[in-house]
Amino acid sequence: MKPVIAITMGDFNGIGPEVALKAANSHLVRRIAIPVLVGSLDVFEYYAKLYKMKISIREVDPEYFGVEDIPRSNSDDIPLIVVRKFQKPKIKLGKISFEAGQLAVESIITAAVLNLKYGIDGIVTAPISKAAVNFNGLHFPGQTELLAAIYKTEKYAMILACDNFRVGLATIHIPISQVASSITTKLVAEKISTLNNSMKIDFGIKKPKIAVLGLNPHAGENGLLGNEEKTTILPAMKLAKQDGANVSGPFPSDGFFGIGSYKNFDAILAMYHDQGLIPLKLLGFVKGVNFTAGLPVVRTSPDHGTAFSIAGKGITDPSSTIEAVRLAVEVIKNRNQHIPKKTIRKK
Structure with a gap:
């Protein structure tokens, strides 16, 4: 069975949602993994419409269905785990905002919960703005350190x-x-x-x-x-x-x-x-x-930032994010040869 990979939204004022959508919708990613978007449906639909992408996003709820049911779906829709129900985010292309930082952090935490509680196989994190995150009073210098804290890994x-x-x-x-x-x-x-x-x-x-x-x-x-x-x-x-x-x-x-x-x-x-x-x-x-390295979950991310200067222009190359998914799948396979795969549990 193909591994289930959570792809977080990143900072919604940058290129995070764009590379997440493009990667999740790519033929390579769909061939080797089950991509699951994590973030705001409003944000992803905004960018899909902006870029005129032929893509269908289907909201799923692991509390009721269990992540283990996602791979068994025959739908071409891309599953989405909504971080939380709240007012429609105010997208300000290329700008640093409190709300964007808050939602970016909650997307990361939600992805970690999907792994810890439901056994999702890996996490790919889209780029965030460290300044926006710090607006929220979270003094983590990066996503690496935040995930290490979540997993209590020193x-x-x-x-x-x-x-x-x-x-x-x-x-x-x-x-x-x-x-x-x-x-x-x-x-x-x-x-x-x-x-x-x-x-x-x-x-x-x-x-x-x-x-x-x-x-x-x-x-x-x-x-x-x-x-x-x-x-x-x-x-x-x-x-x-x-x-x-x-x-x-x-x-x-x-x-x-x-x-x-x-x-x-x-x-x-x-x-x-x-x-x-x-x-x-x-x-x-x-x-x-x-x-x-060292986390109990396989986590990768593209090696670039939010690129505020080109946000909303639809010109972002998703290659690094696609490669992040490919590497996550490779690492998952290698780990499974050393460590027995964790059983996915329902609530």
């Missing part, structure tokens, strides 16, 4: 993937001024462990080779340009090796990517956000996918 890692290029991040959404103080031996060792386990279980790589990048220019140049490589990163790598990880480094990031050394590894651990994301987006911006 050891997790953001992995960005494009084909065979996979980069994990030691630190995620923090100011660059806080990176050095945030990188500890314990943190780096945990991230290597999470990355290593994910390569085995989620990506099906039996003996993954992992590269670790340095923090400082030239990886510290033997302490001349910084000591974190010696005092923090190398001890973490030693601990990881003792646990059986095949890990190398720390490498200077410029040369590592410049001469193509990344091609020799299954995964890379970058020390901070832009160190890992810049090369990924240069190599495959359209197909890049964000995956959260």
Whole structure:
């Protein structure tokens, strides 16, 4: 049976609903998965009409039908789980709004409930506005951290993937001024462990080779340009090796990517956000996918933001969201070979 994948709406003033609709309606996604939209019917119908999409959305209620009934439907309609019944959202294309942030967060929480309560197989999150979310008093720097809190998961890692290029991040959404103080031996060792386990279980790589990048220019140049490589990163790598990880480094990031050394590894651990994301987006911006390793649920998302500047224009490329669904399906299949599939329950 094809896995059921919840696709959240994202920020409704951005391109989230557009990429969600286009992905859910794509032939590739419908062939490999059962997409279930999560959000507002009014919003999705607004965008479907705006873009003149030939698409039919069918509201379903897991409280009465159970998510397990969705795959058995012969309808070509796309199922929708409505987040909550409330006044029609006021769409303001390209604008940050309290309501958009509120509904985006509730869509994520609803998708998590669908997994925890009804056993839905995976979650693909459309992009949200961090500013809009913070308007609501929720001080989560990103969807990754929000989902980690929902699932009470402390050891997790953001992995960005494009084909065979996979980069994990030691630190995620923090100011660059806080990176050095945030990188500890314990943190780096945990991230290597999470990355290593994910390569085995989620990506099906039996003996993954992992590269670790340095923090400082030239990886510290033997302490001349910084000591974190010696005092923090190398001890973490030693601990990881003792646990059986095949890990190398720390490498200077410029040369590592410049001469193509990344091609020799299954995964890379970058020390901070832009160190890992810049090369990924240069190599495959359209197909890049964000995956959260360490969560009990399979969660992916497109590797781009709300793109307020093109919201409502109908020109958004859904390739990254489609690829996010494809990767989620792949990870679900790989996990099922290691972990027995959870039985879907009705209320």
